[in-house]
Amino acid sequence: AKQLGRDLVCEYSTDDMRRMEDRRMLGIRLRHAMQHDELHLVYQPEIRSSDRAVIGFEALLRWNSPEMGLVMPERFIPVAEGLGLMPELGGWVLDHACAQSRAWMDAGLGDFFVAVNVSAQQIQRGNFAEQVAETLRRHGLPADRLELELTESALLENVDRALHSMQQLSALGVHLSFDDFGTGYSSLSYLRQFHVDKLKIDKSFVCDIPRDASSVAIAHTVVAIGHQLHMTVIAEGVETAEQAQLLIEMGCDALQGYLFSRPMKGPAVAEWLADYQV
Ligand code: C2E
Ligand code: CA
């Protein structure tokens, strides 16, 4: 609304109108998508620096829409959040990621965790840890095979509630990590309050390494802070061997990015692992 006065005058520009119409449409289609099998997860490996072993996979959501083709999460997750669909959508993601993780375990593929992105509407719910526990139980998945990725904005929406959920999740044995680290406003102060196992250096810094000196400095600093606080540090968005080498020299414990693999569908993972040369 350009102006919301005493007599509730709303003035929208035609651009605003179109954007709202787009979102409304997207919302309707998304509700449909959740019930009609149009969503799937893709998985991207996380690689340990010391021996290049695969330690886990991050689950990333995709929407294959009959009308729109492949829709990326950056387009539809904000819409889902706006419509309050994230508890449901996030529950779907958690369930499918745990099922996949259990299938890898049963296939004897290795000791991997699956990392799941969690949005504010999930972590802020009083029963989130309970939902996670129930999902683990249902799939017979050990808690340490699940990692939950949290962002600063999700935690800061209500710090007390987030802390409560995180304590319960830690007690279950689920690993917690901070996603997009360094992109927020209060990163350093909230690190002290929230006990997590892992920091993820955002790809917006990684992509400017080594060209941009301040990105290099930030990556360096994040590694140092993470280690000081006994966390492991991973860099995402690693695309070149040069970036990988520099990040490893900085002490980064793990790497993730197109250099190793694009995100892939669950069944493709076994084949990729068989071809993967350490
Ligand atoms: P994110 O959690 O920071 O995920 C990393 C993004 O970087 C992913 O984009 C991934 O495909 C992309 N990426 C990985 N390696 C590289 C690389 O080497 N270079 C570049 N340029 N990009 C790389 P994606 O899959 O489009 O996801 C975008 C964002 O959408 C995610 O950012 C996350 O915030 C959100 N998202 C995805 N799936 C879920 C989900 O299931 N739940 C929630 N709440 N959010 C999700
Ligand atoms: Ca993530």
Ligand code: CA
């Ligand atoms: Ca990120």
Ligand code: CA
């Ligand atoms: Ca992100």
